[in-house]
Every structure is written in C-alpha cells, then in structure tokens.
Amino acid sequence: MIRWFPSRSARTHPLLGRRALVFALASVLCLSLALGIVYGREPVYRASASVLTVKPKAVDAPSATADPEHVMIQRRLLLGESLLGRLAIDLAEAGVASDVAALRARLAVEPIPETNLLELRAEGGDPERLAVIVNHWVRAYERLRAEQVSASAGRTTAELEEEQARLERRIESARAELETFAAEHDIVGIERAESRALAELEDLNDALGKARNREVEALARLRALDEAVARGERLIPREQQNDIARLQRYVERGRDRLDQLHARYTQAYIDRDPALRDLPGEQAALEQSLERALLVARITVRDEARQELEAARETVALLEDDLDRQQRAVQTFSRHFTTFEGLREGLDGLETRFAENAQRLAEIALRDFEQYPPIQVVEWAYAPSAPIRPDYARDLPIALAAALLAALFLTWLTDYLGERSGAPRVSYLGVRIEGGEDADGVRLVESAAPVPDDGAGQSAALEAPRARAAVIDLPRLPRLLEPAEIELLLRDVDTEVRGHCALLLSGVKPAELMLLDRDCFDPVAGTVSVPGAGRRELALAPGAWGWLEPLLDGLRRGIGPLAAERLDRALGKAAGASMLRERRGVDAQALWHSYLVYLAHQGAGFEWLQHRVGPLAPELRSALRKFMVAGQRGEAIDWVYPVLRD
Template structure:
C-alpha cells in the first residue's frame, strides 16, 4: 500500500533542515541485537552442556577358546563362536540374575529393570581374535565395575550349571567310580607286594625266581655230580686194572722221579749185560770197579719198587676217595633236590596264586583305563559344546569420564552463539532495508512535498 509522506521543502532562499547527530557503535541497534541473541544462545547452550552428567565406562575382557582339531597346533579364530557368546551374555536370564545380585548387594537403586542394564551393557568382539570386550557405561562410576564383574560371574556360573546339567553328573559319577577303583588298585598292589615278599617271588617269570632257580641249579649240579661220579668210578677201575697188570702207577708228582730211576736202571742193565758178555760172573764179582754195577742196579730197582708200591697205594687211595666224594656229592644233591622239590611244589602253588592276583590287578587296571577313556571322551564332547572361557581382565573403577567433552562442546556452543547473533543481525538489517525500500507517492504543491 502506498504511503503518503508530506514534507515541507525549503523555499527559495531558505536554508536546508539540520542533519540528525551520529549514534556511537557500542549503542547501535545491531550490537544490541547481536549481544542479546548471542548471550541468550550462549547461556542456554552452556547450561545444557555443563548440566549433563558425566558418563563413565568400565570394561573387562573374556577369551573364548573353541576346541581345535587333533592335528591343529594353533588356536583358530572362530567368529561364530564369539557371536554365540555375545548372544548368551546379553540374554534376559543372565541380566535378571545379574540385577538380582546387585540388588542383594545394595548397589543399584529401586526401579532399575533388566532393560536398563541392557542399555548400559555392551559386548564387542575384538577383530581377528577370540577376545570379547564387555563394557558398561553410566553416570554412577561406583556401580560400573561391580556391574561388569557380577555380570561375568553370573555368566561363568550359569555356564558351569549348564555344563553340570548336561555332562557334569555323568562325569562326576565316572570320576567317583575311578577314584574308588584307584583305591582298590592301590590296595591290590600293596597286597601283591606283601605276597611277593612273603613267598620270595622276585620276578613275574617263573624260572627267574629263587626257588625255581635253585631247583634248576640243583638239577644241573646233580647232572654234573653224576658225571663226576662216573668219571671217578672209571678212573678207579682203570687204576685197579693197571695195578693188576703190574703197571707202575704213581702220582703225577712222582712220575718224573720214576722216569729218572727207570732210565738209570736201564742204563745199569745195559752196562751189566755188556760186562757179562765180556767177563765171567766171578771176575765181575771180584773186580771192585765192575762189582758195583749189579749192586747199583739192585739199589735202583729197590727204589723203583718202593716208589711204585707207595705210588700205587697213594693213587688208589686218592681214586677211591675221589669216587667216594663224588658218590657222596650225588647222594647229597639228590637229598637236597628231593627236599627242594617240595618247596618248588609249594612255590608253584603260590606262584599260581600270584599269577591270579596279577591277573586281577591287570583287569582292574584295564577297567581303570576304560573309565579314563570314557571321562576323556566326555570332557572332549563337553569342550566341543562348551568351549573354554577365560577371564583375561576384570573391570576396575573408572577414574575419568569418557563423555561428554565439556570444553569442546562449550566451544561449539560459543561458535553457535556467535553464528546465531550474526544471523540475527543480518535478519534485522534485511527486514529494515525492506521497509525502507517501499514505494512512496510524492506531491509538490506550493513548496509542500507530498
């Protein structure tokens, strides 16, 4: 709508109207608008920033290790297994049990629900590992570490209960049977040791034990003694036969002396024969040089006869003594062998009992191995279904908040307040210039400008 503006114009020879005075910059309307708008935005923003509660974080680490194959020596990263543990950790039953424990400990206020705990908790797998990070965020930093640790404890106990419910009862029963059987095996071994000491059973081989070894030795000694007896009897018979035939029989130590005497006697006989061929017996008897030859021969022959006679008696007596000793040895060994056979028979009976005890022990040990194999198979099956979980690091009370970043956000608010103030000034100028730019209808009548 056009505005009518009536203005008195100066007439000819009249001075112009006076110019209005200039306004200082610090009292300008632009500065006032900028200061008011920026101050309001800055005040509200800083209140919002600094009135926000600090958020703390507590974290812990779990290592989940699935059972590797028999031919694998390195642990394989299993993202699927880690994901399963993540689902189990954030399940409703686990959170309810955690909340109940925290309430019993008086660590959480009334009205907290499992959904509130779930909003505070998070499970994050560490890339390329079997590690799982358990985190809790909240304004109460005294609650976070107990919350995470209780969460872990509940998870481990729940997992243990599940394992116990599935295979634990069977494993416990097998372990009890194994413990009972191990006690019986120990008692059986002790009884077997006492039995061995009592009956002198030193080896599991029958022939290596003292009684049977002694029996074997006596049998061998009897054979050797019988052979010695036969040899002694044969030697005695040979000596008697030689004596009957008149052959010289002397001990070995007298054989050399006998040989010397016989050689001397032979030489004297040859000398006497030579003399008898050359001279008459009377001449030989009357000649002192020749008469000593028969005398010497008789002396040597007497010595030979005495040596042979004494040697026959000595050799015959020695042979008879050797034969008697050999015969006595045979009789004594036979007596000992007869007595030892009774001991051997008793030992054989005891050894049979020993073998029965050993067999019972072996059967018990075989049963023990079977129980151990069953326990091992169940434990492997258990580990396949419930892989090993280890708490690598527990949660600790946080010292510093993770957010909000007050001074960073305050700087952003200050920048926003500055921008908002500048925007308000620009808007004010825009609206003001628009009003000044409206069309006006001017009429000039006799010095009056309409």
Template sequence: MPEFRTLTHSAADIDTARAEEIAARGNRRRLRAFLLVLVPALLAGLAYTFLRPPEYRAQARIAVKPAGVVTDLQTSAAEGATVSTAASAAGSLQAEAGVLSSRPVIEAALAALRGQGVALDEFGPDPVQGVQAALSAAPVADSNIIGVAATGGQPEHLAALVNALIDAYSRRLLDSYSSAAGGEIDALRQELQDLNRRLEEKRKALEDFRQAADIVSGERDENQVLARVKGLSLSLNQANEKVAKAEGRVRSLRESLAAGRPVVRARDNPTLAGLESRASQLRESLRDMERTHTPQFMDMDPEAHSLRSRLAELEAQIAETKSTAGQVSLAEAEEELATAREEQQTLQAQITRDRGAVHAFSRSFGTFKSMQEELAQLETSRSAVSERLLRTEASERSRMPSVQVIEAATAPVSAWRPDYARDAAISVAAALGLALLAMGVTELFNRPPRPPATPVIVPQPWIAVGQDLPPALAAGPAARPLRGPAAGANLLASPAESMRELSQEEVAALLRTLSAQDSVWAGLLLCGATPGEIRGLAPADVDAAAARVRLAGASARELPVPPGLCRRLAAAPGPDGGGAALAPGTDEELQRRLLCAAHDAGLDDPAGITPDTLRHTCIAHLVRQGLRFGDLDRIVGPLPADALARYAGLSPAGVRRSLAEVSAFMPGLHPFDGGQA
C-alpha cells in the first residue's frame, strides 16, 4: 500500500469582498491601538528627557610628586642615615587625593574665589560641604597623576573652582614641606658643630698626653723603651738556647767518655782519619795474604809479622788519639757552656733593671691607644653626620614636593549629563516597543476564525501512484544490494550481508583522511586485529625489526603488519607517555571517528563503515586469494564454524594456498607497506 503525506492550507474560496472588509477593519484596529500607546509613551519619555536640568563637569589632571622621607638621626653617628622616597606610590597618591578634597584646602580655595568676586551660591548654605559633594579626586592607576573633577550647573564657576583648589593644594603642600625640611637641616648642622668642638678638645688632650709620656709613635715597636726591651728579650731567648745546647753537649761528651765510646769522628779529626786509613790498608793486606797462604806460613813469614806489628802500633795510636780528642772536646764544650751562662745572666740582669720602665710605659701607651680610639670614633661620627648633611642639602630640591598641572580645568561647553540625544532615542525606541506590544496583544484577542482545511494529496517522488513498487523497495532493506568492492566481486552472505566490504580505493581514501594516530589502529584492523586486541597492546609487543605485533588474549598470535605501520606504531605516543598507540577507549568513540573520516573522504553510506567492516574487508581479501582456513586463524584468530562456512563462498574453487603464497596486505595499505613512518 503506498504512503501519502497530507498538507493543509487556508481555504481559497472565501468571499473576496468579505475578506477585504475584514482585513481593512483589522488594519484600522491595529493602527488605533498602536497610536493610542505610542503617543502618550513618546510624550512622557521626551518630557522626562528634556525637562531634566543639564549638569556640567569640569576636569583637570595634575602630576603630584610627594615629599621624600628622611629617617631619624642616629645619635652615635656610627650608622649612616639614608634619604628615601615614599615606599608605596599608590597609597601616597590616595592620601594626597584625600588632602585635595579636604575641608582646609576647599576653604582656602573658596576664600581665594571670594577675593576674585566669584559667588558660589549654587553650593548651598554650607559651600564647603556642597563642594565636597560635587568634587571627586582619584589617582590614575600605575601613574602619579590625580584626576580632579567638579560637577554642577554653572560651567564657568566649576572651572574656576577646580583651578583654585589645585592652587590651594600646591601652596599647602609646599608650606608643610618647608617647615619640616628646615628643622631637619638645622638639627644636622647643630650636631655637626658639637662634634667638631669635641674633636678639637680630644686632639689637644691626646697630644699633651703623648708628649708627657714620651710616646714617639702609635706603634709599640717604634718607641725606644719597648724596642730595647724587645731586643733584650730576643737576645735572652737566644742565650737560653745556647746554654741548653751547651749543657746537652757537655752531658753527652761526659757520658760517652765514661762509657768508652768515641766522641770524635774520623772525619772531624784529620789525624785520626789518616791513622784509620793506614790501619784499614794494613788489614786489607793481611786479609789478602790469608787468602793465599796457610796460617803456619803466616806465622813464619817475616812480612806478615811486620804487618801485624805495624797494625798493632796504629791501633794503639788511634786509641790514644781518640782519648786525647775526647778530653779536648769536653774542655771546649765546658768553656762554651760557661760563656753562654755568663751571657744569659747579663741579659737577665738588664731585663730586670728595665722591667719597671716597661710597665710604666705600657700603662701610658694603653691610655694613649684608648684616647686614639675615642678620637677615631668621634671622627667617624663627624664624617657620617657631615655626609648626611651634604646629602640632605643636595637632595632638598629633589625631595621637594611638586604639583604639575597636566591639564587645567576649562569651562565645559556641553552638558555632561543627561545625554539628550541618547535618552531621546531610548524614549522613542521604548515607545515604539510598547506600541507594537499593545498592537500584538490587541490582535491576540481579535483573531478571526480559521477556515476549514482541505486535504491535498502529494505523491512522493519515489512512489509511482497506481503502479507496483520496485522489487527492492517492496522487499524492504534486506533485499537492497550492498555497496562494496569493484564490479564482479561476490559479496558474502550473512554475516557479510550485514557488513560492508570496502574497495581498495575506499580503503586508501579512508586511511588518507584519518589522522596520523587514528590511521595506526585503522591499519591494524585492516591487518586482522580486533579493537580489544589493539587496546591491549604494550610497547614491548611491537617488534619493529621483524614487522610483527604480538597480540595477547584468548587468540594470542604474532600479526604481520606493513613495515611502515609497524614503525609508526612503535613511535606513536601511548596514554601513559610510552609507545604503542592504543585505540580509543570505547567502541562508540571508535565508530564516531570512522564515521567522520568516511564522511570527509566522500565514501558512500559512511554510517555503514564500522570497525567490523575493516576487519571483514581484511578477511575477505585473504579468502579471495584462496588462503587455507588453517592459515587464516594465524592472521585473524579463530572464527566460528558458521562464519567460516559463509566465508567459504568467497574462496576460488579448487585453489588452496599457504600464507607464504598470498599477499598478506591488501593494496589499499600501500601508504604503510614500505612507506615512511
């Protein structure tokens, strides 16, 4: 049974004369309602606008530099004072704006205006309070500028008032600074005079004490008494060292002589050295004869007897020489010890005689140094105060406050408020809006009755009225042909009937449209992986060298992928910052991205392109080449028996090939197969 749509519109056979009469009556009613609301509203709005008195505003801008601040003077003068300006410019300007609108400044400005013959009666019985209400002073942000404005009904008085306020404020600011700065400088000068007087007295007292104590210099070593005592002390130390060395030498010589040890070395006594040298030669000669002759021969040989006699004589002479030399050395050491002790006693006696003079001089010298330190402290204080006075006097001009008039107030020529043109336009617009609203409300309650509608049958463009429907439409959506690969390619029965098999041109167009990251998981789907297996990928599962991806799960396997796709997968950032880009977290997001890419690529029926469509296209590509179903599981994983039975219809008759004999990657994957990552 064909379908129809019914449209309604107004009746066309209404009496023309009656319709015109009804339209004219409605127009008159609308015009009357429009004018009855427009005219009163417009008159009221314009009356309110133009009956308000005008207000004028005189403005001026001044740049204010507040006075610098001097820190309190330190009595000790050891710490210098510094001159600084106000730390917070914003707070200082806010305070100056408050001073500008204060009562004393306004009173001074009003007094100056009265002296010029300007009457300010418009500000009421208390002019100061009236001026404060009409006056506004506020600092400009991020600057030292203060804006001054006065509002009133007399423009010529406003400009004079603002300018008089600026003059009164400038005079008050300078007077306050002069009284404060003058007292500061006078106090510094008085303190400097006191320090100079104390310095002169301290220098005179120090010089008198130096002459009385016979102090030549402020250095201890340069004074005669201390220099002499220091020299005697050094000499006494040296004499003590000599005595100690002499005593040790005498004691060592006596112990050696008592023990029979030699006290003189051969190298220190030439005679002893010669005797020992001759004895050594005789001993060597005897040893040579003993090597070549027997002891009996030696006892009978005259030469051997002669050598032994001479050696005995030499040894006796050596013993006598050593004994004599030891006694001589002991006598010399005792004499040296006596001389050292005599020198020590002499120096000790001299130091004892000068000790009293040294103590007296040390006390005087300590007093002298204390007086010098006091004088140095006074000079430091005087220098600090003098420097502070110089800085204060030099910076007085820079610290002096100033008020620079950037823009003087002038008599305004136009009213500041109200804006008559703007308010009149608002009044007209409001009156028109109210009139239109009233006209609409009037029409709402005066609508004419609607004539009955006549149904009109409009045939649909795909229905031939009075003819049978096409077979495809009559059978419903299940009988419509699928859009898929190139002509002549057989499509699958269910489940392929519910899926779409993409042509290689569509695959290439879809991959080019997808983003770089999305094309990675789309390529994996076209290689036989499932969305869940793609989401489970980890960086360690990608073997870029072998161009393979290890898939985990119930159908764990190694999936061959194009080298370019493998490199892109290894370089793609994952959700945790590592490699192995994953598919979106939900199937809905996966479907949404595929739909957008298919639509942008201009593919037919983009809603029919799903992740299962891409995987189905991969399986169909492999089966059409005659791949054995046993090898198919190594690519796409195990498939149900009914699915394999349906896919068998795509396999060519009598042709069964292994995985090595078929092309694992469809031509549409050429952007990845050997391409750049």
C-alpha cells in the first residue's frame, strides 16, 4: 500500500503559538528580573572637601610649586591609624558612632594633579552623615597638622641652634686658614688680576712684543741696505754726511777747474807750466779720498744695521727666557690661587649657611602656628543631593535591552530543545516502512518530502481501524529536494554555481566535478564525458548548456570548477536567502541525490542508474531497493530533470 504524505513546507508550523507564549512569559520574567536588579541596588552618595596641604600664600607672594612627595605623605597621614582614631572619638562625641575599620572602608583621599590639593571623600547611603564625617575629618587633620608643626618647630629650632654653633667654629677656622694661605703664597686680593706675578707677566708680554717688532724692523733695514748696495747706491752715516758732502764739493770744484784749463790750454802747455801740471794729480788724490770715505761710510752703515739686528735678537731671547720663567711662576700662582678660591668658596658657603639658619630661626620665632595652621580648607563638605551610583538612567535601557535579548534566547532555546526532544525522525530518502504487505511483513509508505513522525502529524492517518504497524527507518540519506524547491533555490545562486547545479542534476557526482576540464565538454554533440572510476558519457539537456557557459568560459581561462566546500557554502547561502520553508541540508549532495530519486521514481533500475550516475554505494543501493517502483521501463525514462527543460 502506497500512501503520500503532505509536504512539511505546506503545513502551518505547530510551534508558532507556543513560541509567542514562551516569548511573552520569558519577557515578563526577564524584565522583572532586570528591573529588580536596576532598582534593587541601594544608592551611594559621596561627600567631599578640598584641603590645601601647604601654607596659604600671601597676596603678594607667588603660588607654591606642586610637591607630589609631600602630597602623598599627607595622603598617607589622612588615612593613618592615628588620625582615624581621633576621628572616631570626635564622631562618637558628636553622636555618630563609627569605628576605625568602618571609617577606612568608606573614606578616600584623591590628590588633584599638578597641585598641592587633596580631595577628602566619604561614600555611603546617608548624605547628612557623610558631610558630618568629612568635616570632622578635616578638623581632626587640621589639629593634627598644627600639633605636628608645633613639635617640629621646637625640634627644628634646637637643631638649627646646635648647627649654628658648629658653623661658627668652622667659619673661624676656615677664615684663619684662608688668611695664612694667602700670606704664604703672596695673594694680596681676592681677584686674580691683583697678583704681582700676573702683572709682571703682562709687562713681559708687552716688552717681548715690542722687542720682536724692533727685531723685525732691524732685519728689514739690513735687507734694505743690502739691496741698496747691490743697486750701487751710496750709504752714508748721519754723522759723516757733512764731511763727505764737503769732500764731494771739493772734488766737483777741482773737476770744474780742470775742465776750464783743458778748455783754455792744451795738455802740453799744462804739463810745462809748473803751477798747473800738479793739478791733475791733486784732483786724482782728492777723488781717491772721496771713494775711501764712501766705502768706509757704507761699511759703517751696514755694521750699525747688523749690530742693531743682533741687539734686537739678543733682547728677544732674554725676554723669552724671562717670560718662560714668569709663566712657570704664574702657573704655580694659579694653582695656589685655585686652592685659595676653594678655601674662599668654602668659607662663603659656611657663612651663607650660617645666615640662612639665622633667618630660619628668626622666622620660626615670629610664626604663630596655632593661629595660622600650615593648611587651608578650600571647600568644606556638604550633604550631596544626588547619588554617584548606580546610574539608573543609564542602566535601565541596558537592562531592558538585555532582558529582551535574554527572552529571545530563551524562546529559541525552548524551541530548539523542544524540537530535539520531540523531533520527528526524517527519512530524506522519502520512504518509510510500515508493517504488513511486503515480503518482510511490512508495507511501503512513500513521501515526496521529509516525513515527520510526531504524533500530531500522523494522528489523522492512524485513525483508520487497523492495528498500529511497526515503523522501520531506512538509512539516513541527503535531503530530498522537490523540483519546485530546486527552482526557488536556483533563482538565488550566481551563474557559475548554476552551471555546477546543472551538472549535478544531470548525473555528475559532487566528487566528480573537480575532475572535469574543458576537453570533457562537447557542445556540438551535447554530451559531457565524466572521467574517473565511473567513466561515462552523459547527454545533457539543451537548456543546460546555457547554464554551463560561465563554467566553460572559466575552464578556457584555466579556472577549474569550484571545490566541494565552496559549492556547499554557496548553496547554503542561497538557501538562507531563498523562500524555502526548510533551509537546512541544502548542498551539492542533496541536489545529486534529488536527481537520483527522480530517476528511481520513474522505475529506473540499478543498471540504468549506474549507467547515468555512476557506481552506487552498497548502503545506497540497499536503501533504494524497496523505494523503486516495480517494473523497469528502460528507454522510457526521462533523464532530464524538470528545471533543465527548455
């Protein structure tokens, strides 16, 4: 007996009403819990006061620089056992009972960056009480600082007076040492320029400079005289110039007289005249005297220039020796003066320290620490009007959103667990066996879609007056897709994936897709050759070749078919975007299996199936054996899947 069950996609989902009820109950529960969490928390208030931890500055004084170390010390002091103990006593006297541990838990001190300010905080649920606690805390701190400063002032005064006595003794000793050292090393003043050694060194430098200038001048004069001699010029000392000039005049007058005689008389007459014949000899003697006088003058001038140069060089040498000795003396003096300056700086430091300590003692004596404590309360605490936490306005939307998400999750979880606990057993092959009519004592029941085995779905069918038969599930196979579902699916896939689907719906197994290349396709004959262990040649429907064009174009460009994982992901994505009622289990194996069942419905036997789809696994053959319609029709089988027809 063959019975067809309606498709699951055609039935109204039985859980829609239950989901709405579960969501409503979960929403009420989660919203109640969220509101309880938000408004069930006690409000926390904070009271705070600001305290300047250093002495308040005067009107005309600059602000004190930030001292992080001092601020951290005061922060530890504010939270110390001593001050908190005093605060507990003060609060008890004011009628606010609190122990040290409770105070430490609710009190906090926060430094203000880049300042000497501290913010004293107290947190709790009673605003009025918090303000009282913080203000008593500030007063207790003020008294403690005044006591500490007063005690520190007495201790500091004693230390300063003792240090002043030591400094006075050291100053006397340093002054005596400085004076003795200055006397021993001829240091007459506190300035370096006042030293006699430096003054002598400067005089020697000046004298050496002048001597070198004279040496240069003497050398230049000697060279000029040599050049004049080379040019034939006369060199006459100043003291001989008059004598040589007079002798030169005598020579010139004698030459003029001889010229006149030679003009008036002949040489023979001159030689016979006793008064005239001696004149040429006298003139020659006079000229020789002039030449000797000029030679002596030239020698004298050069000797004087040479002597002047030698004297200048000797002077330079002597001054250089004196300068070298004086420089060594100055170096020794410099070392002594450096020591002198060190002693003087030490003495100045002691005297400066002595004066500073005296100034500090005077300031301590004049300062009134009780009336003017070394802190300033910038702002006293007041009772806060609004809590610092929780932030109800912020937390409420968050809690409501979380409650709705939790309600949705609980609804999904309830639906999921309900489906798992009462989930129908599905035979994707589309067949289940009820007992009674075949050789094994059971009868076949065929379904065109997965058959749920829940009680609600079959109650009508089981109302017939017959005994309930045992149900035997066949081995679980890939999902069976109806032609209408495949048509909806293929609308949402791209052209490349559609070509792969055409091959799957023509008998090519998913594992055989990666074996195909462009030589396997013969568009002229309309066939595709499938390589591998199940080598065969499949005739494709004319409408399939239009779907294969993008795939063939990729094969021509060296791009192979999609891997099985990528193809399954693409089909799953398309199933999620399609209008299918059931979107799970859609993959390449499901398409190929749907084509296999399509052929089995027409009565194709295993021989025809293997000729078309390749070898079949034993478990698949076992599952299909009782599913097939009796009587194999062979050539009458329509091998083209409905969606591939023109």
